[in-house]
Amino acid sequence: MNAVEIEQAVSELTEQPFARSEFPFQFLAAFGNKDTTLKRLHTGVSNKSDVVGVLQTKNTHIATCAPGQTLAALRASAASAFQKGRFNLATDGEPLEAVGHPHSQFGRHRRQIWAGSGL
Numbered sequence: 869m870n871a872v873e874i875e876q877a878v879s880e881l882t883e884q885p886f887a888r889s890e891f892p893f894q895f896l897a898a899f900g901n902k903d904t905t906l907k908r909l910h911t912g913v914s915n916k917s918d919v920v921g922v923l924q925t926k927n928t929h930i931a932t933c934a935p936g937q938t939l940a941a942l943r944a945s946a947a948s949a950f951q952k953g954r955f956n957l958a959t960d961g962e963p964l965e966a967v968g969h970p971h972s973q974f975g976r977h978r979r980q981i982w983a984g985s986g987l
Contacts, residue, residue, distance in 0.1 A: 869900035886961030892922035892930035895957070918947035929953045935960040 869877075877898035887894070893906050901924075908914040909922055917923035919941045921931030929948045931941065942948060942956040 874899055888932045888961065891932050891959065891961070895930060896922070896924060896928065916947050916951045917945070919945050923947055923951055923953060925951045925953075927953060928955045928957060930957045933958050933960050935962060 878895075881894050881898050884894075893910055896909070897906055905914070905924075909924060914925070915922055916925055917929060917931075919931060921929060921942065923929045923945075929942050929945060929951075939956055939958045942958055948956065
């Protein structure tokens with residue numbers, strides 16, 4: 869997928885009602901992940917998360933949380949560091965407040981993403 873297709877898919881995702889349990893899979897699908905990959909993550913076969921969330925190896929650790937919670941659990945996740953996840957994303961489904969943190973504790977290739985009203 870190219871950047872325009874990804875932007876369109878993410879925009880369409882934000883227009884849909886927030887489905888807390890399905891959001892991680894919808895978000896990964898918006899970035900062009902194959903149905904087989906999503907199915908394996910959904911069933912837990914390839915989900916490496918050690919917290920309530922979805923961890924795609926060497927890619928993204930995604931969790932949905934209650935309003936006002938933070939990325940603390942994803943930041944502290946040993947599995948996320950071990951699986952070399954490049955991005956952490958936590959959302960409560962509320963409008964996006966801020967994106968990116970270039971100085972994360974895991975080096976320049978790792979980014980933290982804050983999303984939601986009280987994060």
